[in-house]
Amino acid sequence: MFRKIGLNKIELLISSLLIFLAGFLRFYDLSSRSIHHDESLHGFFSWQFSNGMGFEHNPLMHGVFWFLANGTIFFLFGDNDFTLRVLSAIFGIILVLIPILLLKDKIGFLPSFIMSLLFTISPHLLYFSRFARNDIIIVVWTMGLFVFLWRYLEKRQNSSLYMLVIFLVLGFITKETSYITVFIIGLWLLFKSRSDFYGLIFSKMSMKKIKPHTDLFIVFFTLSLPLASPLIGIFQDYFNLILVAKEGTVGVSTGLPSGSNGYIVAVIVSALFFLVSLIIGLLWGGKKWLLIASLFWGIYILFYSTFLTNVSGISTGVWQSLGYWISQQEVARGGQPWYYYFIVFINYEFLPFYSSFIALIYYIFKGDSFRKFFVYWVIATFLLYSLAGEKMPWLTVNIVVPFIVLTSIFTSDIIKKIYSEKRSLFSNIIFILIPLIILFSIFSFFITDWTNLNIESFISIWIYITLILLSCYYLIFYTYKNGISWTSKRVFLSISLILIILTIRISTQSSFDDPDVPDEMIVYTQTSPHVHAMSKRIYSESLNKLGNKNLKISIDTSDGYTWPWAWYLRDFENTEYVNFDNYDDNLNLQSDILIVHQRNKETIEIALGDNIKDYDQNLIPLRWWYPENYRMSNYDDFIDKISNFENIQNMMNYFFFRDLETSIGSVNTIVYIKSDM
Template sequence: MASEQTVSETTTSTPSVPLTARLGSAFNEMRASVRWWEAAGYASLVVVGLTMRLWDLGARAMHHDESLHALYSWKLATGDGYAHNPMMHGPLQFEVNAALFFALGDSEVTARLLYAFMGTALILMPLLFRSRLGRLGALFAAVLLTVSPAMLYYSRFARNDILMAVWTFGLVICMWRYFDEGRHRYLYISAALLAFMFATKESAYMVVGMVGLWCFLMAMQPKLSRAWSSIETQGVSPPVALGRIVGSVWNSFLDVLNESRRGGPASFMVFLIVVTLPMWSAFAALFQDTPLLSWMNLTLAAGEGSARIGDPVGGGNVIAFAIVVGMIALSAYFASRWNLWLWLGCANIFYIIWILLYTTFLTNFAGVKSGIWQALGYWIVQQGEGRGSQPWYYYFLITSIYEFLPFLLGIAAAIYYLRKRETFGVFLAFWALMTFALYTIASEKMPWLLVNIALPFIIMTGKFLSEVVRKVEWRAMMREGRYLLIFGVPLFAILLWSLISYSPSGAAGQDILIQAFAALALLGMVGVGVYMYRRVGRAQFLSVSALGLTALLLALSVRSGVIAAYQNGDIPVEMIVYTQTSPDITRLLDTFDETGTGTELPVEIDSTSGFSWPWAWYFRDAKNVQYPVHNENSFSRSYEDRVLVVHSSNQSWADTGLSEVYLDGERIRHRWWFPEHTYRGLTPGKIVSGLLDRSAWRGAMHYWLNRDGVYHILGSEDSYVYFNATVPQDYRGAP
C-alpha cells in the first residue's frame, strides 16, 4: 500500500530526459512489477471482454440516439463538416467515429466500435491503480468491469457514457498517484483527461465538482477545525459573527492556497480550479431569473423554443464574455499563488486539446463559444425539463436489477470503510455514494447513466473483496474442509428460492413431500451453518460466506448481462433498454434489400413524431428517399412505385388514398418501450403489501431472473409500410 503521505515534487536539478524515454521507463517499471498470474488474468479478461463487446455488434437495431451520432459522424467523414451541438453532447465521439468510418468504412459495427474498444480499455485500467487497490483488488475490479451488465451493454451502444467512465476513472487514478508520488506528470495527464472529458459530455461538471469537493474537504478540514475553535462569536451581533466566520474560512482557504505548492489534495484542488474555472462560466445562467440578475432583463441561457437553446441573447453576450474573461483572470490569480509555470503547462495541454476538438480541428471556430458557454447553458435549461420523468427511486430500482453485485457489496464496503476511517477507503465510499446521490437528485434520469453510478461501486467492491479474501485463513479452511462454506451459501439460496417459488403440481401428497424435503434440507443447512459459525468464528464465517454470496451474484450478473446484450438487446423487456428502435425496422430493411433495387429504391418516410430517425442513418447512401410530414391531404397524389412508410396517426388516410394501387399497410413497431407504469407510483405501503402478497413478489422475482411478465404490455409507437403491388416482396408486419 502506498503511503498516505504526499511526496513533494523534487526541485533539484536533473538532466533533461526525453519524454519517450520517461514513458518507456515507466512502462518497463510497470511491466517488471506485474506478476505472471496478474498478466495472465488481465490478458484473459481483455480477450473475454473484447469478444463479448464485439460479438454480433451490428445486429441490434440502431437506437434513435445512436443513429444521430452515427449519421453526423458519417457526414463529417464524407466531407460535410461538423458543428458542435450540445443537444448531442460533446464533439469527441463524432470526430473519432468519423476517423473510424474513413479508415474502416461506415456500418453499424464501426459506428459502435469506439465504445467497444473503450469499454475493453476500461477493463485494463485497474492495473494502473494496484498501488491503492492492491493486486487482488485491482484484478477483482477488472473482473467486475468485464461482466458488469451496464458496462457490457453500453460498451456495445453508440453513446458517450462509457467514454466518460474511462476519463473519470483515469482522473481518479491520476489524482491518487499524484498524492502518492507528487509527480507533475500526473497533473499533465489529468489536464488531457479533463479536456477529453469536457469534449465528451457535460456530466464532466459533476465529476470535477465531486473530485474537487473531496480535495477541498481533505485540504480544508484541519484548517477549519483550528479556525473554528478560535472564532469568538459570543457577545457580538449576528452580522459580526457571520463576518468573522466568513473571514476565518477565507483565511483558511488562502492558507491552503499557499500550501498547495507542496502537493497533495490542496494542490490537486487548485489544479482543478485553475484549469477548468472558465468552463464553469455559464453557471451564471442559473441566476438569470433570480433577483440577483433579473433586474438586468438579460438572457444568459435561452430557453426552450429559441433557435439556440442555452446561448446568451443580445446584451447577455456582453455579460457572458465578461464572465468568461473574469474567470480566466481569476484562474491566473490562483495560479500565481500556486505554480504559474505548472498552470501554463497544464492549461496549454487542456485548451489545445479542447479547442482542437470543439472547433473540429480549426474548421468551426464557433465551437469555442458553444463549448465554453452553450454546452453547459443548454443542459441547465434541460434540467427544468426533467427528461425521462423518472421517480426519485429510479436508480435504486435499476441498480438492483442489473448492478446488484457491486451495489449490495458496495454498501457493505462503504459502511466498512467509513467505520475504518482509512483515507482511501473513505474516498471510495464518498465517490460511490456521492455519485449515486447526485444522479438521484438530478432531474434527468436515464438507464445509460447507470454506467457512471456503477463504476465507483465496482472499484470499491473490488478492493473490498480483496480484503475479505485476505482475512480468510485459507490453509486452515482447506485442511479442515471449511471451504465448503463457499458452496453452502449459493446452495442455500437456490434451495430457498426453489421452496418459495414452488408451484403445486396438483398431486397433494407429492407436493407436500417435495416441500417438506426442501424445508428439512434448509433446516439442516442452517444447523450446519450454526455449527461452522461456532467452530471457525464470526470473522471467518462471514468472510467465507461473503465469498460464496459473491460467486452466486457474479454468476447471476454474467447471466443478466448476456441476456440483455444478446437476447434482448433491442427488446424493451429490459429496463436498461428503455425506449428502443424495434427490430421490425431491420426486418423491413432486409425486405428492401431483397427487391434488388439497392439504393435506387424510391422510399418516402413519414417524419411525423421524429420518425425520420433512425431511417436517416440507414438510408444515408440512398438516392431516392424523402422525409415529408404526412397529413390527410398527403395521399391524394400519385406515388407510382414508391414505398411509403406512414406514421400510425395517418394510417386511415393512407388506407383510403392508396387502396387502388397499393397493398394493405403492414404494421411496423417503429419504437417501443418498457411499461413504466409497472414501477411508477411506488409507496412504502405498496411495497409492504407487495411483500405480503406471494404472487406479487413471485412475479417480481420472475422478472428479476427471467424478464417475464412484461412483453405483452410493452408500449410502442407504430408506422405502416405500403408497397405498390408491382414491387416484389413478402414482408409481413408485426402482429
C-alpha cells in the same frame, strides 16, 4: 507490456484470458441488434463528418469526441452497423484493462483482477460497450482521472498532473456528466485542503508549502471554472434575462442566451470566470499553470471547433454544453421516480450494490483515507445522479463504476483476511457452500408455482425446509466454534459467488438474448428488429430491381420518426423528410416508398387517392419500450409490492426469467412500397 507492470506467469495467463473474454463479449454478434434512436443520431452525424460534410457541436448529442472519433473509424473502415459500435466495444475493453495496467502497482493484483472481472461481466458496462453512445467512453476517462489523481497525490510528479489534465479535458469534450465528476472530486479535494486555504488566506502561508491535494483542487478549479459560467443561468429569472433558454423558447436554441442583453451578460460572466481562473492559476504555478492551461484549452478548442473548421463550436462548448442540460433538468426526460437507480441496481448490479453497502459500513469505521475516499465516491455519485432530473439506463454506468471499485477493494481485503487465518481449504469451502445452499433453497421456494399443490409440491417444500434447517444448524455451529467475524467473512464470499453467477446470467441475457426486445429495464426503449429487416429489404429491392440507390423515399418526421431511418437509408440521396402531421391538401406524393407514422395513415391515403392501389402496405412496430411496472404512486403501493405473495413471486419471476406482468409498449409505422418494386 504485462511484464513491465510486474505480472508473473499465472497473473499474466489469467489476465490474458479475462481480456480475451472481455473482447469476445464485446465484439461477438455486434451488429445484429437493431440500431437504436440515439445510435442512429450518433451514426448519421459521424457518417456526415467522415464524408467531408463537417460537424457542428449540438449539446443534445453531448460532446464532440464521439463524432470525430467514430467518423475517423468510418473513414478508415467504412460505415456499417458493426463499425458504428466498434468504438464503444474498444473502450469497453480499455475499461477492463485499466485496473490491471494502471492500478496494480497501487492496490495489488487481486483487487485489480476482481475489478477487471466485474467490469467485464457488469450488465450495464457490457450492454453499453455494445451500444453506440459515449457513456462507456466517459467512464474510461473517469477511471483515468482517478488513477492519475492518486498517482499525483502519492509522488507529486508533473507527468501525473499532465495526464490528469488530459483525462479531464477528454471528459469535457465527451459528455457533460464530467461536470458531476469534477464536482465530486473538487468537493473532496476542497475538504482535504481546508487547512492550506486557511493558511493561505489568514496566515500568509507560502504556495510552496501547500499539500498535493491543494495543487489538484487549484488545477480542477481553474480549468473548470470558465466552463461553469452557464450556472449563472440558474438565477436568470431574478435578472429578467434569458441566459440559458428553456426548451421551446422561440427563436433561440435551448441552453443559449437570448437577446443582446443576454449575450452581453454571458460574455461578461465568461470573461470574468476566465480572468479569475488566470489570476489564481498564475499565483499557484506561473509557467507550469500556463503549460497545463494550454494543454487543456488546446485540446478543448481543437475538438469543439472540429479542428478549426467550426469556430462557433468553441462558444457553444463553453456555454451551451452546460446551459442545455441545466434547462433539461426541469424537463426531467424519462420522468423516472427518485428510487429508479435502486430498482436498477437490485435487478442488474446487485453484486456491487450488496458488497458496497457492507463495505460502506465497514470502511466508515475502519477504513484508511484511501478506502474512505471510495466510500465518499460511491455515496456522492449515487446521491447526485438520483437527485438529477434525468435518470436513464445509460447514466447508470457512471454509478456502477465507483460501486465496482469499492467492491473490488473490499472483497480483496476479505479474501486476504481469510487467507491469513490459515484454516484448512476444506473447511473454508464447506462453510462457503452452506449459505449457497440456503440461498438456493429460498430462491427455489419463491420461484416454484404453488398454485396447483400436489404430492410433489409437498415433497419439494420439505426438501427446501430440511436443507435450510441443516444449513442453518452448521452455520450456527461454526459461528459458535469460530466466532462471528470468522463466519461473516465466509458468508460474504459465499453470497458474492452466487451473485457473480447470477450477474453473468443476467448480463449475457440482456446483451445477447433477444436484445431488440425491451423485456429488460436496461433496454428502456428500442428499435424493433422489423425496422432492421425492412431496411435490408429496401436495399435489396433497390439494387435488384434498379441496380442503384435512386429510389425516391418519403419519410414521416412526426414523433421523431426520422430516426433511425436517417441512418439506415443514408445512402439513398433521393430521400425527403416530411411532417405528415401537417397535412397539405396540395400534397403531391410521387415516391417509390413512403414510411409513415400509423396515425397518419388516413392522411397518406387521401394524398395518394386512387394511387393507393399501386402500393403494398407493411405495418411494422418502429420502436417499443419496457412497461414500467415498478412505479409506485404512494407508500401503500410499496407495502403491497413487498408483502403480497403474488407480487413477490412476480418480482422473482422477472428477476430470474424476465417474465413481464404486462405487454411491452410499441408505436407502429406503415411502409408503403410500390407494387412494381
